[in-house]
Every structure is written in C-alpha cells, then in structure tokens.
Amino acid sequence: MIRYIRRAAAFCLLLLVALLVNAARVQLFQADELDDNPANRRNTITRYDQPRGNILVGDRPVTGNKETGEQLSFERTYLHGPLYAPVTGYASQTYGTTLIENAEDAVLSGTASLLAPLPFWNEFTRGRQPGGDVVTTVRASMQQAAYDGLSGRRGAVAALDPSTGGILALVSTPSYDPERLSGTGSAVTDAWARLNAAKSLPMLNRAIRQTYPPGSTFKIVTAAAALDARVVTDPDAATDTPSPYVLPGTRTTLPNESSGCEEASLADAIRVSCNTVMAHLGVEVGLDGMVEAAERFGFNDTGLRIPSGVARSNFDTGMSDDQLALSSIGQFNTTATPLQMAMVAAAVANGGDLRRPHLVDRVTTNDGDTVRQEGSPSYERAMSPSTAVQLQRMMVDVVENGTGSNAAIDGVKVGGKTGTAQHGVDNSGLPYAWFISWAQAPDAGRPAVAVAVVVEDASADRADISGGGSAAPIARAVMEAALAEEDR
Amino acid sequence: MTATTADAPPPELRLPKRRGVELALLVGGVLISVFGYAAVGLAHDGAVPPDVAGYGAGLGTLALLAHVAVRFRAPYADPLLLPIAVLLNGLGLVLIYRLDLETPRDQAAPTQLIWSTLGVALFTAVVVLLRDHRVLQRYAYLSVAAALALMIVPIFFPAVNGAKIWIRIGGLSFQPGEFAKILLAVFFAAYLAANRNALAYTGRTVWKLQLPAGRVLGPIVAIWLLSVGVLVLERDLGTSLLFFGLFVIMLYVATGRTGWIAVGLLLAAVGAFVVGSFEPHVHSRVQDWLDPFASIDAGQGPGQLAQSLFAFAAGGMLGTGLGAGHSILIGFAAKSDFILATAGEELGLSGLTAIFLLYALLVARGYRAGLALRDPFGRLLAIGLASILALQVFVIAGGVMGLIPLTGMAMPFLAQGGSSVVTNWVIVALLIRVSDVSRRPRPEQVETGVIAADVEEDR
Numbered sequence: 001m002i003r004y005i006r007r008a009a010a011f012c013l014l015l016l017v018a019l020l021v022n023a024a025r026v027q028l029f030q031a032d033e034l035d036d037n038p039a040n041r042r043n044t045i046t047r048y049d050q051p052r053g054n055i056l057v058g059d060r061p062v063t064g065n066k067e068t069g070e071q072l073s074f075e076r077t078y079l080h081g082p083l084y085a086p087v088t089g090y091a092s093q094t095y096g097t098t099l100i101e102n103a104e105d106a107v108l109s110g111t112a113s114l115l116a117p118l119p120f121w122n123e124f125t126r127g128r129q130p131g132g133d134v135v136t137t138v139r140a141s142m143q144q145a146a147y148d149g150l151s152g153r154r155g156a157v158a159a160l161d162p163s164t165g166g167i168l169a170l171v172s173t174p175s176y177d178p179e180r181l182s183g184t185g186s187a188v189t190d191a192w193a194r195l196n197a198a199k200s201l202p203m204l205n206r207a208i209r210q211t212y213p214p215g216s217t218f219k220i221v222t223a224a225a226a227l228d229a230r231v232v233t234d235p236d237a238a239t240d241t242p243s244p245y246v247l248p249g250t251r252t253t254l255p256n257e258s259s260g261c262e263e264a265s266l267a268d269a270i271r272v273s274c275n276t277v278m279a280h281l282g283v284e285v286g287l288d289g290m291v292e293a294a295e296r297f298g299f300n301d302t303g304l305r306i307p308s309g310v311a312r313s314n315f316d317t318g319m320s321d322d323q324l325a326l327s328s329i330g331q332f333n334t335t336a337t338p339l340q341m342a343m344v345a346a347a348v349a350n351g352g353d354l355r356r357p358h359l360v361d362r363v364t365t366n367d368g369d370t371v372r373q374e375g376s377p378s379y380e381r382a383m384s385p386s387t388a389v390q391l392q393r394m395m396v397d398v399v400e401n402g403t404g405s406n407a408a409i410d411g412v413k414v415g416g417k418t419g420t421a422q423h424g425v426d427n428s429g430l431p432y433a434w435f436i437s438w439a440q441a442p443d444a445g446r447p448a449v450a451v452a453v454v455v456e457d458a459s460a461d462r463a464d465i466s467g468g469g470s471a472a473p474i475a476r477a478v479m480e481a482a483l484a485e486e487d488r
Numbered sequence: 489m490t491a492t493t494a495d496a497p498p499p500e501l502r503l504p505k506r507r508g509v510e511l512a513l514l515v516g517g518v519l520i521s522v523f524g525y526a527a528v529g530l531a532h533d534g535a536v537p538p539d540v541a542g543y544g545a546g547l548g549t550l551a552l553l554a555h556v557a558v559r560f561r562a563p564y565a566d567p568l569l570l571p572i573a574v575l576l577n578g579l580g581l582v583l584i585y586r587l588d589l590e591t592p593r594d595q596a597a598p599t600q601l602i603w604s605t606l607g608v609a610l611f612t613a614v615v616v617l618l619r620d621h622r623v624l625q626r627y628a629y630l631s632v633a634a635a636l637a638l639m640i641v642p643i644f645f646p647a648v649n650g651a652k653i654w655i656r657i658g659g660l661s662f663q664p665g666e667f668a669k670i671l672l673a674v675f676f677a678a679y680l681a682a683n684r685n686a687l688a689y690t691g692r693t694v695w696k697l698q699l700p701a702g703r704v705l706g707p708i709v710a711i712w713l714l715s716v717g718v719l720v721l722e723r724d725l726g727t728s729l730l731f732f733g734l735f736v737i738m739l740y741v742a743t744g745r746t747g748w749i750a751v752g753l754l755l756a757a758v759g760a761f762v763v764g765s766f767e768p769h770v771h772s773r774v775q776d777w778l779d780p781f782a783s784i785d786a787g788q789g790p791g792q793l794a795q796s797l798f799a800f801a802a803g804g805m806l807g808t809g810l811g812a813g814h815s816i817l818i819g820f821a822a823k824s825d826f827i828l829a830t831a832g833e834e835l836g837l838s839g840l841t842a843i844f845l846l847y848a849l850l851v852a853r854g855y856r857a858g859l860a861l862r863d864p865f866g867r868l869l870a871i872g873l874a875s876i877l878a879l880q881v882f883v884i885a886g887g888v889m890g891l892i893p894l895t896g897m898a899m900p901f902l903a904q905g906g907s908s909v910v911t912n913w914v915i916v917a918l919l920i921r922v923s924d925v926s927r928r929p930r931p932e933q934v935e936t937g938v939i940a941a942d943v944e945e946d947r
Contacts, residue, residue, distance in 0.1 A: 001864065007740075008855070009852070009855045015881075018882070019882060019891070023840050026832075026889050027800050027804055027805070034801030037781070037790075039794065040801075040802075042802050
C-alpha cells in the first residue's frame with residue numbers, strides 16, 4: 001500500500017508543478033500581452049488614478065482636475081475651455097487626447113522618464129510620478145485679444161515671437177469647451193456627436209490644421225524669391241511687366257484689383273498688391289527657384305510639429321508656367337495654414353532667420369522643477385538678411401501708405417500684407433480675408449511679434465481692402481497686446 | 489520503529505510532541521495575517537485599519553483555542569497542519585476584507601469571520617471528542633446515507649447562479665455538498681479498507697487488465713454513480729470532478745491496480761466529452777477555456793475568465809501589493825471562486841507560489857500521516873482527505889488560471905463560503921487526529937490508563 005501512496009503523492013506533486021508552470025505562463029510570459037489587451041481596464045484606471053498635470057499659460061494653469069468618485073478617479077477640467085482649446089486640445093476618458101494633451105501626455109500623466117528621480121525608476125517600480133506641468137509660450141493677453149477680435153466668426157490667428165519661434169497666440173473660432181468631452185457616459189458621447197456634426201466645425205484647429213489659399217499674402221514669398229534670385233535687384237526700379245498680362249501659354253488675361261500696376265516697381269507692387277507684377281516675377285524666377293524659396297519658409301513640410309503636427313502647406317512642385325504665375329500670387333493650388341503665414345511674417349521680421357515654431361516653453365515636475373527647457377532652435381534661413389531688410393521696408397510701406405493701413409499703431413514700426421482669397425466653384429464660397437504682419441517697438445532691438453490672421457468673411461469685397469478691412473484690426477489688437485507685454 | 493529501539497526509550501526524546509513549534513508557527517501565521525490586514529488599509533486608505541488589534545486578537549484567540557485543544561487531546565499531532573490552516577484562513581479573511589473595500593454594499597468578511605469561528609469550534613469539537621479515528625469506520629454506511637441525503641436535499645431548493653447546490657433557511661445559506669465530501673471519504677476509506685483484498689485479488693482478467701468481481705465492486709460503483717449523477721443534475725461539476733478524482737485515487741491506493749486508473753481515465757474522458765458537448769452550461773465553460781477572449785472580439789467586453797487572467801498578469805512577479813490591485817473587475821464571484829486572482833494580482837507569482845506551497849505542505853503532511861499509520865482505514869482516510877484538498881486546489885486554481893475549464897469550486901480556506909471553510913476545518917481536524925495517532929508512541933508504551941479510556945469511549 002505504501003508504494004501506491006507514494007505514487008498518489010507523486011501525482012499530487014505533478015498537479016502542483018502543473019499549477020506553478022501555468023502560473024508562470026500567465027504571470028510572466030504572457031503578462032505583457034495580457035496587460036496591453038485593450039479590454040483590460042487597468043491601464044485606464046491607473047492613468048486616471050492621479051490628477052493630471054496642468055498646462056500653463058504664463059504662470060497660470062488653464063487646466064484642472066476634478067474628482068469623480070468613480071472608477072476613473074480624476075477628470076480633466078478647463079478654465080477657459082473655448083479660448084485655449086486650440087492650444088490644449090482635449091483629454092477625454094472616452095475619446096483620448098489631442099494637441100498638447102496628446103503630445104505631452106507622458107509628462108502630464110506622469111509616465112515620462114524625465115520626471116523620474118532616477119533613470120528607469122518608473123520601469124522598476126512599475127509606478128508613475130505625479131503629473132508634470134507643461135508651460136506654454138502663449139501670452140494670455142494676446143490669446144484673448146485674438147479671440148475677442150475674431151468674435152465667433154470662422155477664422156484663426158497665429159502669433160509668433162520672431163526671434164525665438166515661440167507661439168504667442170493660437171486661436172481658432174468658433175471653438176468648443178473641451179471639458180465637455182472629459183469624462184465618460186452619454187453626456188460626453190452626445191457632446192462628441194454634436195460637435196462632430198456641427199457645420200461650423202468647432203473642433204477643427206484652423207490655426208494649424210486647416211489650409212487656406214493664402215492669396216496676396218503669398219506675394220511676400222514671391223518677392224523674397226525674386227530678390228534672393230536677383231531677378232529684382234532694385235525694388236524701386238520699374239519692372240518689365242507687360243500690361244495687360246496674359247498668363248504664359250494661355251489666352252487668359254490676369255486682372256489687377258488696383259490701379260497703377262503697369263510696369264510698377266516691386267515695392268509699389270507689394271504696396272498696392274499688383275497681381276500682374278508678382279505673377280510675372282514668379283515666372284521669371286522659375287519653378288525650381290519658387291519651390292525652393294517657398295520650402296525655405298516651411299511650405300511642403302509634412303514633418304512640422306509644435307509639438308502637435310501641423311498640416312502641410314502646399315506649393316506645387318510640378319506646374320506649367322501659367323499655373324506657376326497663379327501660384328506666385330497665392331492662387332491655383334497654393335495653400336497655407338495660418339501658422340505658416342505667421343512664419344512668413346516672422347522670417348521677414350527676424351532678418352530672414354526663421355525660428356522653429358513651438359508651443360511648449362518648458363516642462364516642470366509637479367513641484368515646479370524645470371526638467372526640460374525648449375530653446376529657440378533655428379528652422380531655416382528663409383532669405384538673405386539684405387532681402388529681409390528690403391522686404392521689411394516694403395511691408396512697413398503697406399501699412400503706412402498701402403492696403404494695410406488698418407494695422408497701423410502710433411509710434412511703432414509695423415509691417416504687413418493683406419490678402420483675399422476666393423474659393424469654391426465660380427468663387428461662390430465665402431472669401432478668406434488674410435492679414436499678416438509684424439511689429440517692432442521703436443526702442444527695441446528685435447521685433448516683438450509676427451501675426452497671421454485669416455477670417456472666413458461674408459462681407460469681404462473682391463478686393464485686398466477686405467484683408468485690410470476685417471483681418472488687419474485683429475492683427476493690430478494682437479500686436480498691441482504683444483507690445484504691452486514687452487513693456488511690462 | 490524497530491524492536492530494539494522500543495526496549496529502552498526515553499519517550500520525550502524519541503517522539504517529540506513539537507507543540508512548541510506549532511505555537512511558534514501559529515504566532516507567525518497570525519502575525520502575517522495581521523500585517524496583511526494592515527497593509528490593505530495602508531495601501532487603500534493610507535491608514536492602518538482601526539480594528540486591526542481586534543482582528544489580530546480575534547484570529548489569535550481562535551488559533552490559541554485550536555492549539556490548546558490539540559495540545560491536550562492530540563499532543564503528537566503534526567505541528568504544521570494547524571498553523572497552515574490558520575495562515576490560509578487569515579489570508580483568506582484579508583483578501584475578502586480587501587475586496588469588501590471595493591463593494592461597500594456587500595460586506596463578506598464579517599460573515600466569513602463568523603463561519604471561521606464556527607469552523608474552529610467544530611475543529612476543536614472533533615479533536616476533543618474523537619479520540620480515535622477508527623471509530624468512524626463503524627459509521628461507514630451511516631456516512632454514505634447522510635452524504636446522499638445532503639446532496640439530494642438542495643434539488644428541492646431554488647437554483648442559485650445556475651447550480652442547485654444551496655439550501656437557504658432564513659438568511660443563512662449553505663452548501664451541504666461540501667460536508668458530503670468528508671462523509672464520502674469516510675465511506676470510501678471504510679469500505680475499501682474492508683474489501684481491498686477482494687478488490688485486488690479476485691475477478692476476471694481481460695487482456696492485461698484485471699477487473700474485480702462485480703459482487704465487491706457493485707456497491708461502491710453504485711454509490712459513486714449516484715453521487716455523480718446527483719451532481720450533474722445539480723450542475724455542480726467542480727464537486728463532481730472532485731468526487732471522481734477522489735474515488736479513483738482511493739481505489740488505486742487501496743488495490744494498487746493500474747487497471748483502475750485506465751478505467752477511471754476512460755470513464756472521465758467519456759463523461760467529460762458527453763457533458764461538455766451536450767450540457768449547455770458546461771459547453772460554454774469549455775468554450776471560454778478554449779478562447780477566453782472570444783467575448784472581447786465579439787465586442788461584449790472581457791468575460792470573467794479573461795478578467796481573471798488580466799488580474800494574474802497584472803500581478804507579474806512581485807504583485808501590486810495588497811490593496812493596490814483591481815481584481816474587483818472580475819465582478820461576480822470575485823470573493824469566492826476567483827479569490828485566487830486577487831492573491832495573484834496583489835501578491836504576484838511569488839506570493840501565489842507561496843500559497844500553492846502551503847497547500848502542498850498541507851497535502852504532503854496528510855500523506856505522510858497516511859504513510860505512518862498502521863491501519864488501512866486510517867491510511868485511506870488520510871490519503872482521501874489530503875487528496876480532497878489537493879484536487880480542490882487544482883480544479884479551482886487551474887480553472888481560474890486557464891489551465892483547465894472553469895468549474896465552480898471554493899479555494900480551501902481562502903474563498904468566501906461558510907460551508908467550505910467549516911468543512912476544511914473539519915478535514916484538518918481529522919488530519920490532526922490521524923497524524924496524532926500515527927506519531928503517537930505505540931499503545932504498549934503508553935500507560936494503560938489511556939488505552940482504558942479509549943476502550944471506554946469505544947463502547
């Protein structure tokens with residue numbers, strides 16, 4: 001009997017070994033796969049188990065957290081939701097994250113290794129740090145000025161610090177309150193459905209994710225290309241533009257909206273916004289030269305991140321001469337984001353040295369210790385310094401004597417360029433009113449701000465005046481706010 | 489024990505009672521439970537639970553009570569059995585208390601504590617009143633009658649969660665089938681001890697298998713079929729599997745016929761296939777086992793087994809720590825059938841291994857007592873009781889970890905369930921009793937008074 005008892009005991013041992021091997025299989029070898037199963041709620045629960053770090057504008061948080069008392073303990077709140085939605089994005093328990101909430105999620109949720117006291121600390125303890133804070137480059141007064149200026153019309157504003165690339169304002173209207181998407185449940189799904197169905201596209205970040213035909217504001221790029229390629233050596237000398245100007249290889253005559261364009265100099269063409277002169281110069285520079293110049297400003301760049309991805313602004317690389325002529329005045333299939341056009345203004349203001357646009361100034365731990373500081377990295381030399389100086393003079397002329405007089409600020413050097421773009425079949429869509437500008441305080445060694453404003457404006461006339469009419473005052477308000485910030 | 493050593497032995501040296509060891513281990517077991525209780529509070533609320541002293545005192549008193557009973561009435565008992573039972577029970581209370589924190593409206597720990605107290609009381613009663621396990625041999629047929637009655641009664645009560653295994657009287661509910669385990673083990677042991685020679689050496693030989701005479705085998709197979717039939721009707725397949733395994737193991741140990749194993753496995757395979765194919769309740773369990781994530785792919789969210797596997801995986805090597813896991817996501821039965829998932833998540837593979845080893849030690853000590861005993865009934869009883877524990881742990885642990893199809897069953901001592909805790913305490917009491925007999929000095933070395941007392945009780 002003893003022998004049989006021993007064998008039965010061996011059988012029990014076998015059962016034990018089977019259990020242990022199986023436990024090791026589940027808990028060690030398949031653990032990662034099981035942990036990452038999307039149906040496993042643990043990652044989500046841990047993520048919302050602690051307050052999310054905040055996004056700061058200046059030294060004040062524009063986000064917050066509230067305790068829900070539910071399985072997912074903390075929910076995102078926003079102090080001025082619609083105002084800062086194009087900056088923060090949303091952090092939803094149902095729909096994930098966007099914009100800074102997305103790009104800096106590791107910091108905000110506390111998993112980023114740079115928040116840990118020691119390398120691999122988070123990995124080793126399988127924990128996370130308290131959520132770190134993200135300090136943006138945005139100026140509250142400028143953001144507010146831009147938001148108030150747009151006053152609910154469809155449009156966007158992007159403002160840059162030309163010498164650092166810091167984004168000082170990023171506004172898109174109509175906007176939405178991201179807080180309504182924070183939690184879970186039917187209220188959130190209803191809000192999501194309503195926002196997505198809305199015709200005004202409130203969740204579209206027009207400043208960086210929507211491209212518009214830039215219209216006459218693109219003439220700055222064409223002028224820079226012409227000057228750098230030495231197609232024009234003296235901006236005040238008359239050009240040999242034929243009048244009327246027939247698009248090369250076609251019988252289509254290109255009209256001007258303003259008078260005095262016949263054989264106008266480059267400076268005059270910019271001031272009164274002559275289509276013919278700029279189209280002609282674009283063709284003279286040639287396709288390769290124009291593409292190269294546009295790309296130096298950031299066109300055709302699919303990899304631009306601020307840290308969220310910016311939509312690609314387009315300047316076609318394979319065009320016939322007539323298409324090139326139209327593209328040179330911001331028509332045909334040339335499109336640009338408002339941020340892209342702000343970069344154009346910034347490049348001119350900063351002497352041709354284009355800084356990489358960025359929205360995050362620094363990242364701090366929960367205690368406020370800075371763990372990452374964004375510098376002012378260079379993006380590209382957009383044009384030679386002498387070209388920039390010449391363009392600065394021309395853009396100042398636009399504001400002082402030309403189409404952009406609405407942007408003028410007493411005692412301040414302001415340069416600008418207006419633009420209007422038709423779109424839709426037979427130009428039946430709402431025209432886009434553009435204005436790009438920069439401002440430099442008289443006693444300052446460097447420009448304070450570069451702005452691009454676009455308004456989808458029902459009242460815009462078929463003239464450059466509209467850019468000056470509805471967009472320029474917004475740009476002025478933003479620039480005034482920037483100058484006031486400088487004075488402080 | 490050889491004859492020479494029996495000549496001049498100082499008994500205390502030869503056969504140490506080891507009650508001091510037991511007491512020390514008990515203190516350790518109680519302390520581990522109390523620390524676990526405090527750890528749950530610290531992790532969950534950032535403070536030691538206010539009643540930690542009372543909890544420790546309660547568990548300590550229970551342990552002390554049991555220890556005193558063993559010290560006086562079973563002084564030679566194996567010193568490991570009681571501490572392991574106390575530790576597992578205390579750990580179970582900690583885990584249930586921990587899960588209670590997630591379900592404020594459903595508090596199971598206080599009830600479990602009451603049942604544990606009842607279990608220890610029964611343990612004490614068995615140890616004090618049952619002076620010799622051989623007494624049970626006489627009640628073999630009474631045991632089997634009682635077992636069958638206990639299993640049949642719940643059929644007349646409404647089903648709970650698909651299984652008709654509960655009796656509800658007033659607010660109390662219990663599973664009589666749990667008690668039937670012990671009674672059946674007693675019957676099997678008694679019957680096999682009496683008939684093992686007939687079973688082993690008579691009968692016809694078919695091919696290489698020697699089949700026993702139907703006359704001897706008839707009654708036992710009838711009883712077994714009846715019990716399994718009742719269980720299938722009640723849809724309690726875990727217990728059914730347990731009885732089957734118990735039957736095969738005890739038959740093998742009694743007769744040593746490998747033919748039994750072959751027949752047993754064949755029967756099990758056929759039974760499993762038939763039940764698994766045609767009984768919808770079991771069929772769905774088998775489907776779950778084959779693909780635990782099917783419900784996720786179907787867009788219905790993770791099922792219980794998937795949640796259980798998630799919990800084990802979340803534990804990893806070291807676990808999240810008591811009170812810091814999310815095993816409550818399992819939902820229904822998290823405190824009973826799936827209690828091991830909480831242990832796996834919060835204590836990790838290391839903690840789980842420790843728990844498995846505790847069970848293994850308990851089983852091994854039962855087997856050891858069986859080896860050392862001299863009477864066949866005692867041997868078979870010890871093996872049977874130990875095997876009940878082993879099979880139960882395997883069936884439920886294997887089930888919740890995806891090793892075998894899941895069948896509802898309580899993890900001994902850990903899981904919520906009054907009947908189960910009480911039954912397991914009785915099992916441990918019986919193991920204490922047989923181990924005491926197995927390690928006790930031979931009757932001729934003991935003062936005659938003790939034997940006289942035994943004889944008196946026997947009458």
